[in-house]
Amino acid sequence: MRLILAAAFAVTPALALAQDDSAVQDALKARQGYMAAISANMGPLAAMAKGDVAYDEAQAVFHANNLAALGNYEVEMHFLPDTAQGQVEGSHALPKLWDNLDDVRAKHEDFKVAAAAAPEGVKGGQAQVGAVVQSLGGTCKACHDNYRAK
Amino acid sequence: MRLILAAAFAVTPALALAQDDSAVQDALKARQGYMAAISANMGPLAAMAKGDVAYDEAQAVFHANNLAALGNYEVEMHFLPDTAQGQVEGSHALPKLWDNLDDVRAKHEDFKVAAAAAPEGVKGGQAQVGAVVQSLGGTCKACHDNYRAK
Amino acid sequence: MEPVREKLWDPALRAFHWLLAFFVIAAWVLGKFGPANMWLHFWCGYAVAGLLVFRLIWGFVGPEPARFRHFLTGPGKMLRYARGMFRRVPSYWPGHNPLGALSVIAMLLVLAAQVGSGLVSDPDDFINVGPLAGQVSQATSRAAVGWHNLGAVLILALVILHVGVILFYRFWKREDLVRPMLTGWKLVRRDD
Amino acid sequence: MEPVREKLWDPALRAFHWLLAFFVIAAWVLGKFGPANMWLHFWCGYAVAGLLVFRLIWGFVGPEPARFRHFLTGPGKMLRYARGMFRRVPSYWPGHNPLGALSVIAMLLVLAAQVGSGLVSDPDDFINVGPLAGQVSQATSRAAVGWHNLGAVLILALVILHVGVILFYRFWKREDLVRPMLTGWKLVRRDD
Numbered sequence: 001m002r003l004i005l006a007a008a009f010a011v012t013p014a015l016a017l018a019q020d021d022s023a024v025q026d027a028l029k030a031r032q033g034y035m036a037a038i039s040a041n042m043g044p045l046a047a048m049a050k051g052d053v054a055y056d057e058a059q060a061v062f063h064a065n066n067l068a069a070l071g072n073y074e075v076e077m078h079f080l081p082d083t084a085q086g087q088v089e090g091s092h093a094l095p096k097l098w099d100n101l102d103d104v105r106a107k108h109e110d111f112k113v114a115a116a117a118a119p120e121g122v123k124g125g126q127a128q129v130g131a132v133v134q135s136l137g138g139t140c141k142a143c144h145d146n147y148r149a150k
Numbered sequence: 151m152r153l154i155l156a157a158a159f160a161v162t163p164a165l166a167l168a169q170d171d172s173a174v175q176d177a178l179k180a181r182q183g184y185m186a187a188i189s190a191n192m193g194p195l196a197a198m199a200k201g202d203v204a205y206d207e208a209q210a211v212f213h214a215n216n217l218a219a220l221g222n223y224e225v226e227m228h229f230l231p232d233t234a235q236g237q238v239e240g241s242h243a244l245p246k247l248w249d250n251l252d253d254v255r256a257k258h259e260d261f262k263v264a265a266a267a268a269p270e271g272v273k274g275g276q277a278q279v280g281a282v283v284q285s286l287g288g289t290c291k292a293c294h295d296n297y298r299a300k
Numbered sequence: 301m302e303p304v305r306e307k308l309w310d311p312a313l314r315a316f317h318w319l320l321a322f323f324v325i326a327a328w329v330l331g332k333f334g335p336a337n338m339w340l341h342f343w344c345g346y347a348v349a350g351l352l353v354f355r356l357i358w359g360f361v362g363p364e365p366a367r368f369r370h371f372l373t374g375p376g377k378m379l380r381y382a383r384g385m386f387r388r389v390p391s392y393w394p395g396h397n398p399l400g401a402l403s404v405i406a407m408l409l410v411l412a413a414q415v416g417s418g419l420v421s422d423p424d425d426f427i428n429v430g431p432l433a434g435q436v437s438q439a440t441s442r443a444a445v446g447w448h449n450l451g452a453v454l455i456l457a458l459v460i461l462h463v464g465v466i467l468f469y470r471f472w473k474r475e476d477l478v479r480p481m482l483t484g485w486k487l488v489r490r491d492d
Numbered sequence: 493m494e495p496v497r498e499k500l501w502d503p504a505l506r507a508f509h510w511l512l513a514f515f516v517i518a519a520w521v522l523g524k525f526g527p528a529n530m531w532l533h534f535w536c537g538y539a540v541a542g543l544l545v546f547r548l549i550w551g552f553v554g555p556e557p558a559r560f561r562h563f564l565t566g567p568g569k570m571l572r573y574a575r576g577m578f579r580r581v582p583s584y585w586p587g588h589n590p591l592g593a594l595s596v597i598a599m600l601l602v603l604a605a606q607v608g609s610g611l612v613s614d615p616d617d618f619i620n621v622g623p624l625a626g627q628v629s630q631a632t633s634r635a636a637v638g639w640h641n642l643g644a645v646l647i648l649a650l651v652i653l654h655v656g657v658i659l660f661y662r663f664w665k666r667e668d669l670v671r672p673m674l675t676g677w678k679l680v681r682r683d684d
Binding site: 195196 | 335336337423424425426427428429443445446449
Binding site: 026027029030031032033034036037039040041062065066068069070071072073074075077078 | 176177179180181182183184186187189190191212215216218219220221222223224225227228
């Protein structure tokens, strides 16, 4: 895994040199779109957990499946070097993210594990959705607390 | 499946009314980020298929896994009604996409199937990657031809 | 003066014409209805590009009826020709007539533009990326896909016009333009 | 004049002080080191909010030493107090001294701001969304997370200052300020 990512990052600078700005823009688009997608699927689950929306198993499973798919996506590849807040316009990632890639990887792994359990986890009722939202939300917070600009 | 999506779309307008512009922006961000992510993973595979980059099984599998994860994501939820080109700034989706949602769904299913086969498919050498890129690229084209603004 | 049967179109020009027709139609059909992998469409495009280069050269060094200076005339001559166009008699014109010349030029220009936009197109599918797409900006290579689509519509319109006018000559003016392009021989009258 | 032992701090004020200390510290520690689900932090925050409301009311209707008008003085009095501050003698001050009053106000304002930013914060984790986050714009609720973080730093600074000054009084000026806040009884001298 490390090797693959190392290889990916070895190739990346070459691409970045070729068309720097567009590569950066694509990276921001991909990673911020990833977060928007997580958010768009967490939203309905959180609303169900709080009771703002009636529990609907099929819909809960639908969003949980989407989150599981996102968990399997290695979004780290879009965190190109030198694309932190202050380095490129529109980035909200703190520079220290890049100094703690092992930690970031571990936290993303936590999200992946929580998301993988979500499709089964949300079945059975509102309380089930609540538990899933808690476990997923915790992994959001873990990373946002440290690596997202406030 | 239809029912879930129907339910998803039944909830969506309520959200859209609550904070119309931000919901639309989030939808664009999520779906365009999804495309950017596909592109960012297809790129290295296409380069390998063409021989621009040396074949590297681990890296090919890495990107194929990412594409498989994206295939499992139901991006259709981000194609909110009235977010076609001409209706919202920055959209490149043609209005007829919304008139052919069954076809769009079928085409996304083709991508999902092709992407699911990619992680095993790319193993074995450059020619294998070529075949995977062909089958995946075909599903890109199928949808772009009809539903993406030129 | 009576029209005389003469060898009007040289063999190279006739070969050019039918090869161009073949490759343009093949490219067009493959483009619209062909397989997702468009390598055949690409090669048809390269063939069209080669044919266009030949035609450009032939327009300067080929036999008289093939030369641009022979059939590119002024608006006066075009108007005069257009005025007599609907008479139900063959034109017996020794080459591209003044109006047809416009159509020839339009066809060549549109095809050249179509080749150009195709070469730099990037439809974002990773399999049908034009060979020169990397030489232009991403915005250009994406826009080129749109121009290429538009070009296909223009080409269809020009081909329909071309075929329509040939049918008009055949059934209204009673002049067969197809056979001369196959055999080279045409009934012509040189009275101007 | 000799200092006299008198009942300075009323029971409600003392309860307020120690409850506030408890909930602020609990909220702070839970915020930094607590579990991902911050419902305990939230309830500490609500407790702080309630205590602040009490203090605001008590500042107008409570016993004399608790009233704002009693301890909010002008800069002259503050300067005079500051000048004598480093003498190694107890202040025997009958309430919040003119400089300490500044600290009280700073603490109350920062805590009120902290409660406010916490109520409208949305840290985008779907579990710790402030109860009033939906009442403000998304940009505001996101920015509020930043203000809330900044507030935590300010509170830490004020608490350290508060404890530092108490230690300074205890060991430099040889005046115990903690015991009066527990018992209510303090040695005071009313010579001004």
